[in-house]
Structures are given as structure tokens and as C-alpha cells.
Amino acid sequence: MGLFDKALDASVLFSFDRSGFERHARRFVEADLRVSMQGKVVLVTGANSGLGFSTARALAALGATVHLLCRDEARGQAAVERIKAELPSADVHLSRLDVSRLSDVRRFVEGFRGSVDVLVNNAGVLPDTLTRTEEGHEVTFATNVLGPYALTEALLPRLVLSKGRVVTVTSGGMFTQKLDLTTLQGEVKRFDGVVAYAQTKRAEVILSEQWAVKHPDVTFSTMHPGWADTPAVRSSLPRFYRFTKGILRTPEQGADTIVWLAVTPRLTGKSGLFWFDRAPVSPHLVGWTKETEQQREALARLVEKAATR
Template structure:
């Protein structure tokens, strides 16, 4: 079944996730969707110093939105912020240094942001890790780094900022996941890839991306006053792809999307007025809600398993909340 999933997914990717896939889908886009006045709205984007996160930050800044860039490296973040301010002419671009794999730091950052009194209308969870090495990488807390960043870090930041988001009109949360999650079924027995005979960073990444899709659905049920969505950017030519899966990049580089194309649906979900009228909790690809499962792939989890994922993350988070 795993081979079947992978083959079906790759065939789907060649048709839909590439640059040509975006160009085909974009013929149905409405230009007016991105012409909203967002000068009164504030956006936080994690992993905003490069790749699709940087492209999204620039697009939002150009439209007049206030942008909070959350970056692991202050040096790279400052360089990206300067470029965005210069290119957009928008001075309301701010940098926050934060490693999304460090749960205590995320809690501290969320408390500090809440205490600052700054408004936040949209949170875009874009930061992610795909480990290229063949061995599990652990954070100083002993957490597997893919899980710590993509799942636990996203969960902590999102839930910790719920009170801040809830104070605003039409708050939104966008989670940048990956179509790679389609080859994975939620596996509560091995959330941190401890039981794999040989660690596979790509599969660990896909598992955490499946977890993000499940979380999006759970958040939509739990926090009905906030609009939640997740999205697949397609196969984009980013520094992360180049460094984490170099063989894939070398073979596919001429067919990969630009970072602007990869960021398009992220920006659309964050700013387009029409999004507020769509159901919360959906998975999007090229501005369209799509299925979270491949046909006949047997990747669906039970409602109880989906709820249990949230419980596990909540229990894990409590260890670092103080």
C-alpha cells in the first residue's frame, strides 16, 4: 500500500504540484481576491526570512499589511526584513527571533507578544523542518526536531496566541503543510519517529504534515470564532528543498514553482475577503479546497485518533509552559 500511495502521489504531483500545474490552476484565479485593503490588519509569519515565507511577507507588505516576521536566525531575518521594507516601501515590518523547535521559547514569545498589546489578525504557520540526515536529530529538550518544529511548535504557537487573535475582527490561522502528507496515515504510536528501523527524514516530515492537517480540522471545531485553513504550496524551488532533498531538486528544478507561486495560496488564505465565507478547517491547493486523502489509500484516522493527537500535544506542551 505504501508503494501504491507513493506512485499515485508522485503522478499527481507531476500533474498538479509543478510550475505547469500552477499555471493551469491560475487560469481560474480571480485577481480581485487579492485587491483587499489590509492596511489595518496585522500578520505574523513564521519562517519568513526565505523561500515561500519571505515571498508571502513581501506580498502582504506590498499590500500595506503590518508584518511580524518570526525567524530563527536574527542575521538572516534582518537581511530579509531590510529587503522587504525596501521592495515594498512599507515600514511596518518587524522581526522576532524565535526557534520553532524550542517549546519554552515559543511560550515565552507568545506571552511577550500578548503583553505588548500589539494586535494580530492572521497567524501563518510556515516554518518547517525536513531533516536530510539518515539519523534522528534531537533538540536540547530531547525532542525529534521534525516533530518539535512542525507539530509541537505549531501547536504551541497557535494555541498560545488564540486569546490575541480572538480580540480581532475576522481572525485567521493558516498552516502551511505539504501534499506529501497524502502518503501518510496518522500514526499515534510513533509521533517522533523512534520506532523506524532506519530513520527517513522525508517520511518523518510527511507524518508531521499529516498531523498538521488533523490539527487544522481539530482547531476549527474547538475555536469556531477563528477561521483555520491549511494549504499545500506545491513543489517550489526554495532553499529548504535545495538543501533537504537535493536529489529531488536536481531532477525537478526546471519544473519547480517559483517561491511566489508557492506562496500564492498562503497569501490568498490570509487576505482574500471571500475566504471568510468558506468553511473552517479545510485543506487548500491553488486556491481550491481539496481532499486530504488519496483514493483507496487507507489513510483516514478515526475521530478518536484525531482528538487523541491534540491531547498528546497538550500533555507534551504542559511540560514546557512554566
């Protein structure tokens, strides 16, 4: 990489934006996405809009059987119909799943028959007020960490059998945070949605690294999409959106690395990594955000306990 590219990447703005994607895409290998996914079963959470929708559509276009796991039946059905209208032979299905509710995760997994080759943990939220689910968990934590953890754990036997992949969508927002279990669970005097969100994304990366060590038959990846123009960015970060709307990535560009991680043959021996624009990157931009081994273990214990309660 040249000095100019390094400087642009260090600016963050000209890396996470559309120009960053276009610059990074010059090193993409086009043939990487010319993979047949015929016979492969893919599950995508939060697939009715934004990056999840783009991911589901792209994987359906490659021939995969794609299950869109959506919390709202009507929005989910509309997404399935949109894909079928564009790709009449697409094998796409809707399943209702509110990933923030452990009881719903259990209901979904018990009712879902058959194998799983790829799980994409994409659903995510960034609420600006502290709310708890009826199961008592802060909503950001429940949606972004606990539900995906429970879903992944419950599907692991099938993913091991298929030597499958788990791709988890995190966020560059986590670069500003060091793991803090108190904040992660919403046990704070003043709730800051952006901090809570970044904490959950940091936690997702650590959990994925831990799974990669424990389950060598499955390939675990986390990625961040840069900044893409999706409903979440418009509604959760209106000021950020006003400032950046002209330079945001398209949802397809934001989803590119998710799709690539789901299909590329280049992942052999590369589990537990954090990716950006089809390249592995460090999950830390600065040293002070690095957590200790004890903090990592405490996170694993906390999430396991909360998920099995």
C-alpha cells in the first residue's frame, strides 16, 4: 500500500466513506464472488432492510437457499417479494425472529429444520434511550450481543457438521471503546446510545475470536461495513447522516465484505479475524482499547450466564 493510501486510511473519513470503498475495491479479485452457493443454506438476521437485505439478495443471486430472519412479518414478506421480483428463481424464505428475545431465539431454532452452512448475524440497533426487553436485558445488548450469541450457540452443532461459517456485522464505532461489562449491560447513570452500541460491537468481536479458538471446524468472521446509507443511519444518527449523506456507501458496498466472507474460498485457516473491505484489520486503532484476558473471560462468562438463565 502506498503512502497516500495509508494517509487516506488513517483519516478514517476517506476510508469508511464511499471513496474508501472504491479505492479498496481496486484490489478486490472479481472472481471471488463468482461462486455457486447452490445447495448451501444461509440464515441472515435483520434481512428486511439495509445491509441484511443486500446480503440476502446477493447470496440468493449466487444460488443459496436464503432464510430471511426478520422480527416483523410484513416487512420481512415485502423483502422476500422484492428479491423474488428481481430474481424469480431465488430460493428465499421468511422466518419470524426477534433476535433480542432469548425465548424467540429458542422457538426459532427448535422450529428450524435442516442444515445451516452460513449464519449472518446482521440485525443491530442503536437506540438513544435505555430500554429493557421483557426478559430484563438492555435492548442494545440483547439485540447486538445476547441474541446473536444464543442463536450462534444453538446452531453450532449444525455449523460444525457443515463446516460452516458465521459472519457477524460489527461497527467501526467500537474503535472508540475498551470493553466495559457494566456499560455493556446498560448499568450506567447516564445512558449514551452511541457508547452502548460501540460496547456491543466490541463484545461481538471478542466473542467471535473466542468461538474461533473453541470450534476449529467453523469459520468465524467479524467485519465492519464502513458507513453505508441505510435506514439505521438515517434514524439513529440523524446529525451524522446530514453531514455524511453525500459520501456514504451504498448498502451493496456496505454488504460487500459480508457476502465475500460468506462465499470466498480464500478463508481457509482464517477464522476469528476482523475484516474491512475484504482485508483482515486490527480490531484496535489505539492501544488503550485493548482488553485483558481476564476481561475477555469475564465477558464469556457473563454472556453464557445471561443466555442460559
